[in-house]
Amino acid sequence: xxxxxxxxxxxxxxxxxxxxxxxxxxxxxxxxxxxxxxxxxxxxxxxxxxxxxxxxxxxxxxxxxxxxxxxxxxxxxxxxxxxxxxxxxxxxxxxxxxxxxxxxxxxxxxxxxxxxxxxxxxxxxxxxxxxxxxxxxxxxxxxxxxxxxxxxxxxxxxxxxxx
Numbered sequence: 001x002x003x004x005x006x007x008x009x010x011x012x013x014x015x016x017x018x019x020x021x022x023x024x025x026x027x028x029x030x031x032x033x034x035x036x037x038x039x040x041x042x043x044x045x046x047x048x049x050x051x052x053x054x055x056x057x058x059x060x061x062x063x064x065x066x067x068x069x070x071x072x073x074x075x076x077x078x079x080x081x082x083x084x085x086x087x088x089x090x091x092x093x094x095x096x097x098x099x100x101x102x103x104x105x106x107x108x109x110x111x112x113x114x115x116x117x118x119x120x121x122x123x124x125x126x127x128x129x130x131x132x133x134x135x136x137x138x139x140x141x142x143x144x145x146x147x148x149x150x151x152x153x154x155x156x157x158x159x160x161x162x163x
Contacts, residue, residue, distance in 0.1 A: 003043045007051035010040060012078055015070065021125040022075035025067035075125060090128040091135035096144075099154065099162055106159045109151035 014031050031037055037045070052068065055061050060074030076083065081090070095110075098118055104110060119129065136152065139145050144158035154162075 004047040006044045007047035019123045087127040088131040091131045104154045
């Protein structure tokens with residue numbers, strides 16, 4: 001068994017569990033005292049510090065005096081997103097997913113308040129959140145949504161595309 005690789009896998013698993021995204025600090029205190037970490041094989045535990053250092057050397061994390069911060073490279077590694085996958089595409093995918101979960105029908109408006117509330121608990125990266133306006137504009141240009149006054153309405157084309 002490769003104990004260092006198991007330690008790296010555990011670090012990544014905890015980051016996923018916590019919803020860590022680019023620019024966020026890794027909760028090292030929570031990590032070290034988490035039940036899953038405390039119950040690790042002692043040989044894996046012995047490799048955790050070296051595993052963190054390896055992830056920092058690979059550029060997945062940046063270490064500051066007070067925190068370990070997830071980098072864009074680390075975010076792409078942890079969430080297995082290709083290099084050509086843009087933050088605008090991530091935002092578009094989130095909007096489409098939210099539309100599906102909301103069971104939006106043709107001609108129905110996307111309720112912005114509900115959408116904004118969903119963002120609070122989402123795992124959408126900060127960079128993708130910054131691209132939401134561009135993503136909405138792109139989806140409107142593609143004909144998936146249309147603007148009607150202050151509303152964003154699902155089109156027939158969008159309904160067929162999404163469902």
